[in-house]
Amino acid sequence: MIQRWSRYSTHLGQLLEETDALFQKVAVHPNPSINEMRTIITEKGEPLPSWLPDLEVELHKLQSEIKIERNVVDFGAVGDGVTDNTNAFRKAIGRGNCKIIIPEGVFVTKGIKLPSNTILVGAGKGKTIIKLHHDALKSAILITNKHHISGNHHIYVEGMTLDWNVKRLASDERTASGNNRSSCLTFAHVKYGWVRKVEAIHAGLHAFDVSSTLYYYIKDGFIGPGRSQYIWLDELNGYGFGDDGITTHHSDYIFISKSHMCDPSGRAHEPGYSNSNGIEIDDGSRYVWLANNSTTRCFGGVEIKAHHNASAASNVTIIGHLSVHDNRAFNFRHIGHHKGDDPESKTAYNIKAMNLVAMAPIFTSLYEVSTPRAMVISAYRHVVVNQFTVLGDSTYDFEGHPVIAIQYRAKQILLNKIYIDGFYHAGGIKGKFHVPEELT
Template identity: 60%
Template sequence: MKITKKQLDMEAAIKETEQLFQQCSQHEPRPQINNKFTPVPFYKKSFEWLYRLFAKPFILLEPTQTLVDSVGNVYPEWKTKLDEEYAHLLNAINKEVNILDVGGIGDGKTDNTEAFKRAIGNGRVKVIVPEGVFITKGIRLPSWTILVGAGKGKTTIKLHDHAAKGTRLITNMNHWKGNHHLSVQGMSLNWNVERLGIVPKTSTWGNYSSCLTYAHVTYGWVKDVEGINPGLHCFDISSTLYNYAGDGYRACGGSKYVWLDNLNGYGFGDDGITTHHSDYIFISRSHMCDPSGRAHQRGSSNSNGIEIDDGSRNILLVNNSSARCFGGVEIKAHQNSSAASNVQIVGHISVNDNRCYNFRHIGHHKSTDTESKSAYNIMAMNLAAIAPIFTDLYKYSTPRGLVVSAYKNVVINYFTLIGDPEYNYNGNPVIAIQYRARNVFLNNISIKDFKSASVAIKIYGGKNLADSVKISNVAVRNSGAKAIDIGPGVQDIIVEKVKEL
């Protein structure tokens, strides 16, 4: 077995995973079942023309190359471009302003909205926000702006009690024309959800109601920032509008080349970190936990720690973590949008999430659905799923360490799953490969202590079967009646080197 207690050689493991992906993506899967599909309801089709006014065709890019530096840091090949542009940002700054020098007061009472406007001006400025709690009705950043605080828990920017429900606490100045070269660093962002009192839903439609939204931003940085109790998301890297023009289309005005580093968030109404219709996003060393789920109907809250959503491409996640969310990491799309593609995960720990790793294209799962045109290419390695649980966020969802649905070309390498032997998993599988997933490779998988599970790895068969699956180097202990269960009709499958300990 390749799985040991020694620390992984990251560079070697990444190369191994990339080689597996090459094998996976070049494999010719068995043809899918071609049944008649259920037509899209008229009331949904009637709005597609409007969304397509702001849409462009989906194109599958070449996957990002992942590199390792001399001290073991993992980064995308295009980070050098980001570093060059950050140097340009620093050179473009021609003044530095302390918010206190333009009338700002960090007493947790005074409205600082106008003080921030004076400090920021038309950009090319570094705005210093010292320790304190600075109340505002929202901050908008023009291009060439740096906003920097004294650190998480020291500098807090908090929404005013009279701010509207759809307020973004911090966002860029112009979502339609776009902005560039923005940096936010070293602060806590408190969306002040308490100001709304008891409401059935804490967010409005679209990319509103979040702690920080970059929409149509090219070259952006968010580092050492905390998101607190947003109505929707802690951090949203987005297009101008969320776009639902259908699979095969993407929104115009997506963000590009954005690095999110050392973020944490909690109490989010939907997701901690999310991306929509944006390219080349790097998310590292971030932790998201304990969502409120209040952006959804009670009991059906798809609130994820990190969600790579509709139309996102070439996203790299490195050494992040999540706890007590619906999904730890969800890679997906809604039925009426293109799926995220070319997503890579290098290191993630999921603790007590309901679906630790959930990869799906909603509405393109069943044999009666249209086949997804965009749900391709996921590489994940060095993952841990610790004790997934049932949750009140989504009360009918069963715990899973991993679910793959509808996606093609998925490689999971070096994955450790540890259950609670005293927890009741109600006879559910730990890993589920299902609903028309194709070209799925699982390698170096260790599963233990899911005592009440039915099976460690289940490949679902029947009319919605998964197929073209390879499973190798698996160790299973005290986790269900059998290690692997292959459903009816699954034919293109290889299983090798499986040990039940």
């Protein structure tokens, strides 16, 4: 099996060049947005968005300009898992322009709001635990920026576990209160943000959310104001989230790397209808990169999508993703814009995906009526999938369902180096295809 897995193994630089060349064949020209989808490779061989070095300059600027360092303990915080530390955090953070140190312990709070130019650093995952107070509202966000309307900038969070404390709610209660609330960490209208080495558990809605001021459901083609921009999410993990692990809405230039999301509760939804994804690039998001992430036992491993009354996510690059036992490992769709009598999507375009692995997609109680797929592409156009390995469980009856479905109004789709093995009674690849002569 190892030999089969490596059948399409390609050096990263070659893979990027090959994928870009294929993408040029399917993308309609002129299309200036393609130029903003460039990926660079570091000396260590890591793929990065072309804009990331500029974000690193902003981080150096933040770190060099902050001269004040405070420990929350000096402001009365007690990490005993009982004391309400809300006021202690508020006093320590002040108006920002400071670095806040949180030592080991369990620090209970009703929510932390970070102003601009703030660094918040714990002792590490599982060592520093920030936990929502038992009396916190269902709408509470454990950590967020201070001004969702006017916006904030230069916020850095690292080295902690965030516990939304879902046990404070009734066991049969849905866990989210609507829009971009009820999450472990939300950046809403933030420019220049970093979240590194953070764990989020049992979020009511999302583990991590990069959002605009609000989620906008107005119409396809609408570009929502108050967008977050230039955000790096790195080495994150989450589980037990009510909806999605990592999600983005109406925001631009986001990099998600080396993160793992698994085992959602789905409790933000009606039982059996939980569209709970490991990583979801949602409504109106643009210029998003995913590199070397993984997901397990979610409804969707990676979902790129939009609701029917919002713009679709566009200009998305995926480099290396492992999906294990997700119901739909890779799901690209614009709801309400993919069937024959639907209006065609104005915004569902431009996806480059390479070096993907889907292992044993399965039925799930999260979304009971959803049949398993390694990949679904609906409504999107200008999509290249290059080097995709799909491995099934030979003891699992796939009941004649297609492993990959290219369907409805998907156009200009190019699949290259696809390897499928180990499925029992599967239907293969489903779709009607026309291969241009220059691609044969």
